[in-house]
Amino acid sequence: MANVNKVIDTCLLAGKIMIENGSEMARAEDTMKRIAQNSGVSNLKIFATVTGLIVSIPETPSAQIENIDRRAIDLEKVSAVNTYSRQYAEQRINLIQFYEKLMTLDDATPFFPFWLQTLGAAIVSGPLMAVFSGNMKDLLITMLIGGLGFSIFYFINRILNIKFISEFIASLVIGFVAVFAVRAGLGHSIDDIIIGSVMPLVPGVPLTNAVRDVLKGHLVSGPARGVEAILSACAIGFGIAFVFRFV
Known part of the structure:
Protein backbone atom coordinates (compact mmCIF):
# COMPACT_ATOMS: atom_id res chain seq x y z
CA MET A 1 0.00 0.00 0.00
CA THR A 109 -4.90 27.11 -14.61
CA PRO A 110 -4.70 26.72 -18.42
CA PHE A 111 -7.69 28.34 -20.05
CA PHE A 112 -8.76 29.52 -23.47
CA PRO A 113 -7.74 33.13 -24.24
CA PHE A 114 -10.32 35.87 -23.83
CA TRP A 115 -10.67 36.53 -27.56
CA LEU A 116 -11.43 32.87 -28.25
CA GLN A 117 -14.03 32.71 -25.47
CA THR A 118 -15.70 35.85 -26.84
CA LEU A 119 -15.66 34.42 -30.36
CA GLY A 120 -17.21 31.21 -29.05
CA ALA A 121 -19.93 33.19 -27.26
CA ALA A 122 -20.72 35.08 -30.47
CA ILE A 123 -20.87 31.88 -32.53
CA VAL A 124 -23.22 30.32 -29.95
CA SER A 125 -25.53 33.35 -29.80
CA GLY A 126 -26.42 33.82 -33.45
CA PRO A 127 -27.16 30.23 -34.54
CA LEU A 128 -29.14 29.46 -31.38
CA MET A 129 -31.28 32.54 -32.01
CA ALA A 130 -31.91 31.33 -35.55
CA VAL A 131 -32.77 27.83 -34.32
CA PHE A 132 -35.24 29.09 -31.71
CA SER A 133 -36.95 31.75 -33.82
CA GLY A 134 -36.16 31.00 -37.46
CA ASN A 135 -35.05 34.64 -37.79
CA MET A 136 -32.00 34.84 -40.06
CA LYS A 137 -32.13 38.62 -40.46
CA ASP A 138 -30.78 39.30 -36.97
CA LEU A 139 -28.06 36.66 -37.05
CA LEU A 140 -25.08 39.04 -37.28
CA ILE A 141 -26.31 41.61 -34.75
CA THR A 142 -27.15 38.83 -32.29
CA MET A 143 -23.63 37.46 -32.60
CA LEU A 144 -22.15 40.90 -31.94
CA ILE A 145 -24.36 41.58 -28.92
CA GLY A 146 -23.79 38.07 -27.57
CA GLY A 147 -20.02 38.59 -27.77
CA LEU A 148 -20.34 42.01 -26.11
CA GLY A 149 -22.47 40.62 -23.30
CA PHE A 150 -20.04 37.80 -22.61
CA SER A 151 -17.12 40.27 -22.60
CA ILE A 152 -18.82 42.32 -19.91
CA PHE A 153 -19.63 39.17 -17.93
CA TYR A 154 -15.98 38.07 -18.18
CA PHE A 155 -14.44 41.36 -17.02
CA ILE A 156 -16.90 41.94 -14.16
CA ASN A 157 -16.18 38.43 -12.91
CA ARG A 158 -12.45 39.18 -12.93
CA ILE A 159 -12.78 42.59 -11.28
CA LEU A 160 -15.52 42.07 -8.69
CA ASN A 161 -15.63 38.28 -8.32
CA ILE A 162 -19.18 38.57 -6.92
CA LYS A 163 -21.55 35.82 -7.90
CA PHE A 164 -24.70 36.79 -9.87
CA ILE A 165 -23.73 40.48 -10.27
CA SER A 166 -21.87 39.76 -13.49
CA GLU A 167 -24.87 37.94 -14.98
CA PHE A 168 -27.21 40.78 -14.02
CA ILE A 169 -25.05 43.58 -15.48
CA ALA A 170 -24.23 41.60 -18.64
CA SER A 171 -27.91 40.87 -19.32
CA LEU A 172 -28.75 44.51 -18.57
CA VAL A 173 -26.29 45.68 -21.21
CA ILE A 174 -27.53 43.05 -23.66
CA GLY A 175 -31.09 44.32 -23.22
CA PHE A 176 -30.15 47.99 -23.67
CA VAL A 177 -28.02 47.32 -26.75
CA ALA A 178 -30.68 45.10 -28.31
CA VAL A 179 -33.32 47.81 -27.88
CA PHE A 180 -30.96 50.44 -29.29
CA ALA A 181 -30.05 48.21 -32.26
CA VAL A 182 -33.69 47.66 -33.23
CA ARG A 183 -34.60 51.32 -32.82
CA ALA A 184 -31.58 52.29 -34.94
CA GLY A 185 -32.67 49.92 -37.69
CA LEU A 186 -29.79 47.48 -37.17
CA GLY A 187 -32.09 44.68 -36.03
CA HIS A 188 -35.70 43.58 -36.41
CA SER A 189 -36.82 41.68 -33.28
CA ILE A 190 -35.76 42.68 -29.77
CA ASP A 191 -37.01 39.40 -28.31
CA ASP A 192 -35.09 37.21 -30.76
CA ILE A 193 -31.86 39.18 -30.33
CA ILE A 194 -32.05 39.00 -26.54
CA ILE A 195 -32.89 35.28 -26.53
CA GLY A 196 -29.81 34.49 -28.59
CA SER A 197 -27.48 36.94 -26.86
CA VAL A 198 -28.06 35.65 -23.32
CA MET A 199 -27.40 32.01 -24.28
CA PRO A 200 -23.67 32.14 -23.35
CA LEU A 201 -24.69 33.30 -19.86
CA VAL A 202 -27.25 30.56 -19.21
CA PRO A 203 -26.03 28.12 -16.49
CA GLY A 204 -26.60 24.96 -18.51
CA VAL A 205 -23.79 22.84 -17.05
CA PRO A 206 -24.61 23.59 -13.36
CA LEU A 207 -28.29 22.83 -13.97
CA THR A 208 -27.47 19.57 -15.75
CA ASN A 209 -25.08 18.56 -12.97
CA ALA A 210 -27.71 19.39 -10.36
CA VAL A 211 -30.19 16.98 -11.97
CA ARG A 212 -27.55 14.26 -12.37
CA ASP A 213 -26.45 14.66 -8.73
CA VAL A 214 -30.03 14.31 -7.49
CA LEU A 215 -30.58 11.22 -9.65
CA LYS A 216 -27.37 9.72 -8.21
CA GLY A 217 -28.60 10.31 -4.67
CA HIS A 218 -26.52 13.38 -3.79
CA LEU A 219 -29.38 15.15 -2.03
CA VAL A 220 -27.17 17.89 -0.60
CA SER A 221 -25.03 18.81 -3.60
CA GLY A 222 -27.80 18.42 -6.19
CA PRO A 223 -30.28 20.93 -4.73
CA ALA A 224 -27.43 23.30 -3.82
CA ARG A 225 -26.24 23.36 -7.41
CA GLY A 226 -29.82 23.69 -8.60
CA VAL A 227 -30.40 26.75 -6.40
CA GLU A 228 -27.17 28.30 -7.66
CA ALA A 229 -28.20 27.74 -11.28
CA ILE A 230 -31.68 29.16 -10.62
CA LEU A 231 -30.20 32.27 -8.98
CA SER A 232 -27.96 32.80 -12.02
CA ALA A 233 -31.00 32.46 -14.30
CA CYS A 234 -32.93 34.91 -12.10
CA ALA A 235 -30.08 37.43 -12.30
CA ILE A 236 -30.22 37.21 -16.11
CA GLY A 237 -34.02 37.54 -16.06
CA PHE A 238 -33.95 40.54 -13.70
CA GLY A 239 -31.50 42.35 -16.00
CA ILE A 240 -33.73 41.86 -19.04
CA ALA A 241 -36.88 42.70 -17.06
CA PHE A 242 -35.29 45.97 -15.91
CA VAL A 243 -34.72 46.95 -19.54
CA PHE A 244 -38.30 46.15 -20.59
CA ARG A 245 -39.68 48.03 -17.58
CA PHE A 246 -37.77 51.29 -17.95
CA VAL A 247 -36.80 51.55 -21.62
Missing part, protein backbone atom coordinates in the same frame (compact mmCIF):
# COMPACT_ATOMS: atom_id res chain seq x y z
CA ALA A 2 1.21 3.50 -0.82
CA ASN A 3 1.69 6.14 1.84
CA VAL A 4 -1.77 6.71 3.34
CA ASN A 5 -1.43 10.45 3.74
CA LYS A 6 -0.20 10.86 0.17
CA VAL A 7 -3.13 8.78 -1.10
CA ILE A 8 -5.58 11.00 0.76
CA ASP A 9 -3.83 14.18 -0.43
CA THR A 10 -3.95 13.00 -4.04
CA CYS A 11 -7.60 11.97 -3.82
CA LEU A 12 -8.58 15.29 -2.24
CA LEU A 13 -6.71 17.35 -4.82
CA ALA A 14 -8.16 15.36 -7.72
CA GLY A 15 -11.70 15.68 -6.33
CA LYS A 16 -11.28 19.38 -5.62
CA ILE A 17 -10.08 20.15 -9.15
CA MET A 18 -12.93 18.18 -10.70
CA ILE A 19 -15.69 19.71 -8.57
CA GLU A 20 -14.34 23.24 -8.92
CA ASN A 21 -14.33 22.93 -12.70
CA GLY A 22 -17.78 21.53 -13.40
CA SER A 23 -17.70 17.79 -12.77
CA GLU A 24 -20.73 16.09 -11.27
CA MET A 25 -20.23 14.57 -7.81
CA ALA A 26 -20.56 10.96 -8.94
CA ARG A 27 -17.70 11.29 -11.42
CA ALA A 28 -15.46 13.04 -8.88
CA GLU A 29 -16.15 10.37 -6.25
CA ASP A 30 -15.58 7.55 -8.74
CA THR A 31 -12.22 9.01 -9.77
CA MET A 32 -11.14 9.42 -6.13
CA LYS A 33 -12.09 5.83 -5.31
CA ARG A 34 -10.22 4.50 -8.35
CA ILE A 35 -7.10 6.41 -7.31
CA ALA A 36 -7.37 4.87 -3.84
CA GLN A 37 -7.96 1.35 -5.19
CA ASN A 38 -4.95 1.62 -7.49
CA SER A 39 -2.93 2.68 -4.43
CA GLY A 40 -4.00 -0.40 -2.46
CA VAL A 41 -6.84 1.26 -0.50
CA SER A 42 -10.11 -0.53 -1.16
CA ASN A 43 -12.43 1.20 1.33
CA LEU A 44 -11.90 4.93 0.96
CA LYS A 45 -14.72 6.93 2.59
CA ILE A 46 -15.81 10.16 0.92
CA PHE A 47 -18.25 12.89 1.89
CA ALA A 48 -18.50 15.37 -0.97
CA THR A 49 -20.45 18.62 -1.28
CA VAL A 50 -20.11 21.66 -3.52
CA THR A 51 -18.27 23.51 -0.75
CA GLY A 52 -16.01 20.82 0.72
CA LEU A 53 -14.61 17.30 0.69
CA ILE A 54 -13.93 14.92 3.58
CA VAL A 55 -11.86 11.80 2.92
CA SER A 56 -10.81 9.07 5.35
CA ILE A 57 -9.59 5.48 5.54
CA PRO A 58 -11.40 3.55 8.33
CA GLU A 59 -8.41 1.45 9.47
CA THR A 60 -6.26 4.53 10.06
CA PRO A 61 -6.70 7.72 12.08
CA SER A 62 -5.98 9.77 8.97
CA ALA A 63 -8.80 11.99 7.71
CA GLN A 64 -8.57 15.28 5.88
CA ILE A 65 -10.86 18.08 4.76
CA GLU A 66 -10.50 20.23 1.66
CA ASN A 67 -12.45 23.45 1.09
CA ILE A 68 -13.87 24.18 -2.34
CA ASP A 69 -13.75 27.94 -2.69
CA ARG A 70 -14.79 28.51 -6.28
CA ARG A 71 -16.92 26.97 -8.98
CA ALA A 72 -16.24 27.42 -12.67
CA ILE A 73 -16.63 25.52 -15.92
CA ASP A 74 -13.37 24.13 -17.30
CA LEU A 75 -14.01 20.61 -18.53
CA GLU A 76 -10.48 20.47 -19.93
CA LYS A 77 -9.20 20.22 -16.36
CA VAL A 78 -11.73 17.50 -15.56
CA SER A 79 -10.54 15.56 -18.59
CA ALA A 80 -6.90 16.07 -17.56
CA VAL A 81 -7.55 14.61 -14.09
CA ASN A 82 -9.18 11.55 -15.67
CA THR A 83 -6.22 11.18 -18.04
CA TYR A 84 -3.72 11.28 -15.18
CA SER A 85 -5.85 8.79 -13.25
CA ARG A 86 -5.74 6.34 -16.17
CA GLN A 87 -1.97 6.80 -16.48
CA TYR A 88 -1.63 6.02 -12.76
CA ALA A 89 -3.84 2.93 -13.11
CA GLU A 90 -1.65 1.72 -15.97
CA GLN A 91 1.44 2.37 -13.78
CA ARG A 92 2.87 4.82 -16.29
CA ILE A 93 3.31 7.31 -13.43
CA ASN A 94 3.66 6.76 -9.69
CA LEU A 95 1.68 8.41 -6.91
CA ILE A 96 4.21 11.20 -6.35
CA GLN A 97 4.24 12.07 -10.05
CA PHE A 98 0.47 11.94 -10.13
CA TYR A 99 0.24 14.40 -7.25
CA GLU A 100 2.80 16.72 -8.83
CA LYS A 101 0.90 16.71 -12.12
CA LEU A 102 -2.29 17.64 -10.27
CA MET A 103 -0.50 20.47 -8.47
CA THR A 104 0.81 21.78 -11.78
CA LEU A 105 -2.61 21.50 -13.36
CA ASP A 106 -4.27 23.35 -10.48
CA ASP A 107 -1.68 26.14 -10.28
CA ALA A 108 -1.13 26.70 -13.99
Whole structure:
Protein backbone atom coordinates (compact mmCIF):
# COMPACT_ATOMS: atom_id res chain seq x y z
CA MET A 1 0.00 0.00 0.00
CA ALA A 2 1.21 3.50 -0.82
CA ASN A 3 1.69 6.14 1.84
CA VAL A 4 -1.77 6.71 3.34
CA ASN A 5 -1.43 10.45 3.74
CA LYS A 6 -0.20 10.86 0.17
CA VAL A 7 -3.13 8.78 -1.10
CA ILE A 8 -5.58 11.00 0.76
CA ASP A 9 -3.83 14.18 -0.43
CA THR A 10 -3.95 13.00 -4.04
CA CYS A 11 -7.60 11.97 -3.82
CA LEU A 12 -8.58 15.29 -2.24
CA LEU A 13 -6.71 17.35 -4.82
CA ALA A 14 -8.16 15.36 -7.72
CA GLY A 15 -11.70 15.68 -6.33
CA LYS A 16 -11.28 19.38 -5.62
CA ILE A 17 -10.08 20.15 -9.15
CA MET A 18 -12.93 18.18 -10.70
CA ILE A 19 -15.69 19.71 -8.57
CA GLU A 20 -14.34 23.24 -8.92
CA ASN A 21 -14.33 22.93 -12.70
CA GLY A 22 -17.78 21.53 -13.40
CA SER A 23 -17.70 17.79 -12.77
CA GLU A 24 -20.73 16.09 -11.27
CA MET A 25 -20.23 14.57 -7.81
CA ALA A 26 -20.56 10.96 -8.94
CA ARG A 27 -17.70 11.29 -11.42
CA ALA A 28 -15.46 13.04 -8.88
CA GLU A 29 -16.15 10.37 -6.25
CA ASP A 30 -15.58 7.55 -8.74
CA THR A 31 -12.22 9.01 -9.77
CA MET A 32 -11.14 9.42 -6.13
CA LYS A 33 -12.09 5.83 -5.31
CA ARG A 34 -10.22 4.50 -8.35
CA ILE A 35 -7.10 6.41 -7.31
CA ALA A 36 -7.37 4.87 -3.84
CA GLN A 37 -7.96 1.35 -5.19
CA ASN A 38 -4.95 1.62 -7.49
CA SER A 39 -2.93 2.68 -4.43
CA GLY A 40 -4.00 -0.40 -2.46
CA VAL A 41 -6.84 1.26 -0.50
CA SER A 42 -10.11 -0.53 -1.16
CA ASN A 43 -12.43 1.20 1.33
CA LEU A 44 -11.90 4.93 0.96
CA LYS A 45 -14.72 6.93 2.59
CA ILE A 46 -15.81 10.16 0.92
CA PHE A 47 -18.25 12.89 1.89
CA ALA A 48 -18.50 15.37 -0.97
CA THR A 49 -20.45 18.62 -1.28
CA VAL A 50 -20.11 21.66 -3.52
CA THR A 51 -18.27 23.51 -0.75
CA GLY A 52 -16.01 20.82 0.72
CA LEU A 53 -14.61 17.30 0.69
CA ILE A 54 -13.93 14.92 3.58
CA VAL A 55 -11.86 11.80 2.92
CA SER A 56 -10.81 9.07 5.35
CA ILE A 57 -9.59 5.48 5.54
CA PRO A 58 -11.40 3.55 8.33
CA GLU A 59 -8.41 1.45 9.47
CA THR A 60 -6.26 4.53 10.06
CA PRO A 61 -6.70 7.72 12.08
CA SER A 62 -5.98 9.77 8.97
CA ALA A 63 -8.80 11.99 7.71
CA GLN A 64 -8.57 15.28 5.88
CA ILE A 65 -10.86 18.08 4.76
CA GLU A 66 -10.50 20.23 1.66
CA ASN A 67 -12.45 23.45 1.09
CA ILE A 68 -13.87 24.18 -2.34
CA ASP A 69 -13.75 27.94 -2.69
CA ARG A 70 -14.79 28.51 -6.28
CA ARG A 71 -16.92 26.97 -8.98
CA ALA A 72 -16.24 27.42 -12.67
CA ILE A 73 -16.63 25.52 -15.92
CA ASP A 74 -13.37 24.13 -17.30
CA LEU A 75 -14.01 20.61 -18.53
CA GLU A 76 -10.48 20.47 -19.93
CA LYS A 77 -9.20 20.22 -16.36
CA VAL A 78 -11.73 17.50 -15.56
CA SER A 79 -10.54 15.56 -18.59
CA ALA A 80 -6.90 16.07 -17.56
CA VAL A 81 -7.55 14.61 -14.09
CA ASN A 82 -9.18 11.55 -15.67
CA THR A 83 -6.22 11.18 -18.04
CA TYR A 84 -3.72 11.28 -15.18
CA SER A 85 -5.85 8.79 -13.25
CA ARG A 86 -5.74 6.34 -16.17
CA GLN A 87 -1.97 6.80 -16.48
CA TYR A 88 -1.63 6.02 -12.76
CA ALA A 89 -3.84 2.93 -13.11
CA GLU A 90 -1.65 1.72 -15.97
CA GLN A 91 1.44 2.37 -13.78
CA ARG A 92 2.87 4.82 -16.29
CA ILE A 93 3.31 7.31 -13.43
CA ASN A 94 3.66 6.76 -9.69
CA LEU A 95 1.68 8.41 -6.91
CA ILE A 96 4.21 11.20 -6.35
CA GLN A 97 4.24 12.07 -10.05
CA PHE A 98 0.47 11.94 -10.13
CA TYR A 99 0.24 14.40 -7.25
CA GLU A 100 2.80 16.72 -8.83
CA LYS A 101 0.90 16.71 -12.12
CA LEU A 102 -2.29 17.64 -10.27
CA MET A 103 -0.50 20.47 -8.47
CA THR A 104 0.81 21.78 -11.78
CA LEU A 105 -2.61 21.50 -13.36
CA ASP A 106 -4.27 23.35 -10.48
CA ASP A 107 -1.68 26.14 -10.28
CA ALA A 108 -1.13 26.70 -13.99
CA THR A 109 -4.90 27.11 -14.61
CA PRO A 110 -4.70 26.72 -18.42
CA PHE A 111 -7.69 28.34 -20.05
CA PHE A 112 -8.76 29.52 -23.47
CA PRO A 113 -7.74 33.13 -24.24
CA PHE A 114 -10.32 35.87 -23.83
CA TRP A 115 -10.67 36.53 -27.56
CA LEU A 116 -11.43 32.87 -28.25
CA GLN A 117 -14.03 32.71 -25.47
CA THR A 118 -15.70 35.85 -26.84
CA LEU A 119 -15.66 34.42 -30.36
CA GLY A 120 -17.21 31.21 -29.05
CA ALA A 121 -19.93 33.19 -27.26
CA ALA A 122 -20.72 35.08 -30.47
CA ILE A 123 -20.87 31.88 -32.53
CA VAL A 124 -23.22 30.32 -29.95
CA SER A 125 -25.53 33.35 -29.80
CA GLY A 126 -26.42 33.82 -33.45
CA PRO A 127 -27.16 30.23 -34.54
CA LEU A 128 -29.14 29.46 -31.38
CA MET A 129 -31.28 32.54 -32.01
CA ALA A 130 -31.91 31.33 -35.55
CA VAL A 131 -32.77 27.83 -34.32
CA PHE A 132 -35.24 29.09 -31.71
CA SER A 133 -36.95 31.75 -33.82
CA GLY A 134 -36.16 31.00 -37.46
CA ASN A 135 -35.05 34.64 -37.79
CA MET A 136 -32.00 34.84 -40.06
CA LYS A 137 -32.13 38.62 -40.46
CA ASP A 138 -30.78 39.30 -36.97
CA LEU A 139 -28.06 36.66 -37.05
CA LEU A 140 -25.08 39.04 -37.28
CA ILE A 141 -26.31 41.61 -34.75
CA THR A 142 -27.15 38.83 -32.29
CA MET A 143 -23.63 37.46 -32.60
CA LEU A 144 -22.15 40.90 -31.94
CA ILE A 145 -24.36 41.58 -28.92
CA GLY A 146 -23.79 38.07 -27.57
CA GLY A 147 -20.02 38.59 -27.77
CA LEU A 148 -20.34 42.01 -26.11
CA GLY A 149 -22.47 40.62 -23.30
CA PHE A 150 -20.04 37.80 -22.61
CA SER A 151 -17.12 40.27 -22.60
CA ILE A 152 -18.82 42.32 -19.91
CA PHE A 153 -19.63 39.17 -17.93
CA TYR A 154 -15.98 38.07 -18.18
CA PHE A 155 -14.44 41.36 -17.02
CA ILE A 156 -16.90 41.94 -14.16
CA ASN A 157 -16.18 38.43 -12.91
CA ARG A 158 -12.45 39.18 -12.93
CA ILE A 159 -12.78 42.59 -11.28
CA LEU A 160 -15.52 42.07 -8.69
CA ASN A 161 -15.63 38.28 -8.32
CA ILE A 162 -19.18 38.57 -6.92
CA LYS A 163 -21.55 35.82 -7.90
CA PHE A 164 -24.70 36.79 -9.87
CA ILE A 165 -23.73 40.48 -10.27
CA SER A 166 -21.87 39.76 -13.49
CA GLU A 167 -24.87 37.94 -14.98
CA PHE A 168 -27.21 40.78 -14.02
CA ILE A 169 -25.05 43.58 -15.48
CA ALA A 170 -24.23 41.60 -18.64
CA SER A 171 -27.91 40.87 -19.32
CA LEU A 172 -28.75 44.51 -18.57
CA VAL A 173 -26.29 45.68 -21.21
CA ILE A 174 -27.53 43.05 -23.66
CA GLY A 175 -31.09 44.32 -23.22
CA PHE A 176 -30.15 47.99 -23.67
CA VAL A 177 -28.02 47.32 -26.75
CA ALA A 178 -30.68 45.10 -28.31
CA VAL A 179 -33.32 47.81 -27.88
CA PHE A 180 -30.96 50.44 -29.29
CA ALA A 181 -30.05 48.21 -32.26
CA VAL A 182 -33.69 47.66 -33.23
CA ARG A 183 -34.60 51.32 -32.82
CA ALA A 184 -31.58 52.29 -34.94
CA GLY A 185 -32.67 49.92 -37.69
CA LEU A 186 -29.79 47.48 -37.17
CA GLY A 187 -32.09 44.68 -36.03
CA HIS A 188 -35.70 43.58 -36.41
CA SER A 189 -36.82 41.68 -33.28
CA ILE A 190 -35.76 42.68 -29.77
CA ASP A 191 -37.01 39.40 -28.31
CA ASP A 192 -35.09 37.21 -30.76
CA ILE A 193 -31.86 39.18 -30.33
CA ILE A 194 -32.05 39.00 -26.54
CA ILE A 195 -32.89 35.28 -26.53
CA GLY A 196 -29.81 34.49 -28.59
CA SER A 197 -27.48 36.94 -26.86
CA VAL A 198 -28.06 35.65 -23.32
CA MET A 199 -27.40 32.01 -24.28
CA PRO A 200 -23.67 32.14 -23.35
CA LEU A 201 -24.69 33.30 -19.86
CA VAL A 202 -27.25 30.56 -19.21
CA PRO A 203 -26.03 28.12 -16.49
CA GLY A 204 -26.60 24.96 -18.51
CA VAL A 205 -23.79 22.84 -17.05
CA PRO A 206 -24.61 23.59 -13.36
CA LEU A 207 -28.29 22.83 -13.97
CA THR A 208 -27.47 19.57 -15.75
CA ASN A 209 -25.08 18.56 -12.97
CA ALA A 210 -27.71 19.39 -10.36
CA VAL A 211 -30.19 16.98 -11.97
CA ARG A 212 -27.55 14.26 -12.37
CA ASP A 213 -26.45 14.66 -8.73
CA VAL A 214 -30.03 14.31 -7.49
CA LEU A 215 -30.58 11.22 -9.65
CA LYS A 216 -27.37 9.72 -8.21
CA GLY A 217 -28.60 10.31 -4.67
CA HIS A 218 -26.52 13.38 -3.79
CA LEU A 219 -29.38 15.15 -2.03
CA VAL A 220 -27.17 17.89 -0.60
CA SER A 221 -25.03 18.81 -3.60
CA GLY A 222 -27.80 18.42 -6.19
CA PRO A 223 -30.28 20.93 -4.73
CA ALA A 224 -27.43 23.30 -3.82
CA ARG A 225 -26.24 23.36 -7.41
CA GLY A 226 -29.82 23.69 -8.60
CA VAL A 227 -30.40 26.75 -6.40
CA GLU A 228 -27.17 28.30 -7.66
CA ALA A 229 -28.20 27.74 -11.28
CA ILE A 230 -31.68 29.16 -10.62
CA LEU A 231 -30.20 32.27 -8.98
CA SER A 232 -27.96 32.80 -12.02
CA ALA A 233 -31.00 32.46 -14.30
CA CYS A 234 -32.93 34.91 -12.10
CA ALA A 235 -30.08 37.43 -12.30
CA ILE A 236 -30.22 37.21 -16.11
CA GLY A 237 -34.02 37.54 -16.06
CA PHE A 238 -33.95 40.54 -13.70
CA GLY A 239 -31.50 42.35 -16.00
CA ILE A 240 -33.73 41.86 -19.04
CA ALA A 241 -36.88 42.70 -17.06
CA PHE A 242 -35.29 45.97 -15.91
CA VAL A 243 -34.72 46.95 -19.54
CA PHE A 244 -38.30 46.15 -20.59
CA ARG A 245 -39.68 48.03 -17.58
CA PHE A 246 -37.77 51.29 -17.95
CA VAL A 247 -36.80 51.55 -21.62
